Amino acid sequence: MTELEKLQAHKRFVFNDPEIMNIKRHAAHLAQQFNQISEEEPEKQAAMARQILGAAGDDLTIHHGFNFDNGKNIKVGDHFVADYNVTIEDTAEVTIGNNVYIGPNVGIYTMNMLGTAGARRRHEARVKPVTIGNDVWICGHATIRPGVKIGDNAIVAAGAVVVHDVPSNTMVAGVPAEVVQPLSKGNLN
Template identity: 30%
Template sequence: MMPSELEKMRAGDWYTCLDPELEMMRVAALDAVYAHNQLAPSDRRSLSTPLARLFGSHGRNCLVEAPFHCSYGFNTHLGDDVFLNVGCVILDSAPVHIGSGTLCGPGVQIYCATHHTNISKRRAGVENARSVHIGQNVWLGGNVIVLPGVSIGDGAIVGAGSVVTRDIAAGAKVAGNPARPL
């Protein structure tokens, strides 16, 4: 029996994102994200019920400001005391782990999907996805972009506007496009 597109996505293989099952999952995530984004600010002071049910896992005292967006939600895992500032986007076609005490500035974007380089396959929705791991007590400045497959070590600081294209060691301070040690 052929694996489903979801099974291929979870295995890190090439899959088509235009699959009806994946579309249903994205719509469920969009509904939960919409519900979260419509909450009064005082009701977002702790992780809201819509996102709590959507995320793969989350710790205590997480705060996700609105607007927020994610593709699936079930692949997003937050430790304790994680803060996602306004405008954060997590395209979680693969697991995204964000460690306890991590702060994400406004407009941080975390990408897992890579589209196919062949034009006809790309137009057909063929992509693959790689996990992103962000350690504990990391600070991602505003508008940081984290690309697929990247790991960021505990205590690292990524300067605002940086594009993280490769792994960052624990305790490192990086900035730029691509992000480089300071």
């Protein structure tokens, strides 16, 4: 298997492989183009974002400072907002539902370096997809780690580091993030 095939199969791979690095460089070029569009041209931003993302629903808003590793591995639903300086490290798939708001300076990551010194010297890593449900609010400066699933109607508090799945209808906070409050499943209006 090539290193890219290993990555796509979610197996251990060498992250600085030339084929993988070319994808990352192309994504960096697209991010640079996107981030040069004026905030006074939201329609242009949305059109460029649709070229970058793997899929996007209706009503798409992404602000300046958007960074990613592939772009095509990101799929977002309807009524999606990413505030300033959001990084979605989409070496693996990142699937985001409808009515999701991501606050400023949030990082969503799918790649982990391996824990041994030898693996790090060999530039080996592994990826795990991230899934975010519907009606989710991720507050500023939160970090979502590889493999995390966030349930519907969840809130991730500012500065939280999410290392485990987040149940639906809960608020998580802290480092590492823990459930701090149940949320009503009632009327979403």
